[in-house]
Amino acid sequence: MAVKLKKIGAAGRFGAGYGKIKERLVAVEEKQRIRQECPFCKGRAKRKAKGIWECNKCGKKFAGGTFYLKD
Ligand SMILES: [Zn+2]
Numbered sequence: 001m002a003v004k005l006k007k008i009g010a011a012g013r014f015g016a017g018y019g020k021i022k023e024r025l026v027a028v029e030e031k032q033r034i035r036q037e038c039p040f041c042k043g044r045a046k047r048k049a050k051g052i053w054e055c056n057k058c059g060k061k062f063a064g065g066t067f068y069l070k071d
Pocket of ligand 1: 038039040042043044055056057058059062063
């Protein structure tokens with residue numbers, strides 16, 4: 001039987017404590033999960049480092065959000 005997680009979702013792995021921070025972490029992680037789109041060719045971009053993204057399709061590197069490209 002699956003354990004029912006509360007609104008904290010993926011942050012449940014940290015166990016008890018850190019309540020507010022976990023909520024914010026979940027908000028970030030949910031955005032990371034969605035596809036990040038290359039602004040040049042609409043291909044899939046991958047985060048290389050903080051704010052640096054590289055497109056898998058056209059190979060362009062560009063600056064973007066730290067954890068995700070779009071809100
Ligand atoms: Zn591209």
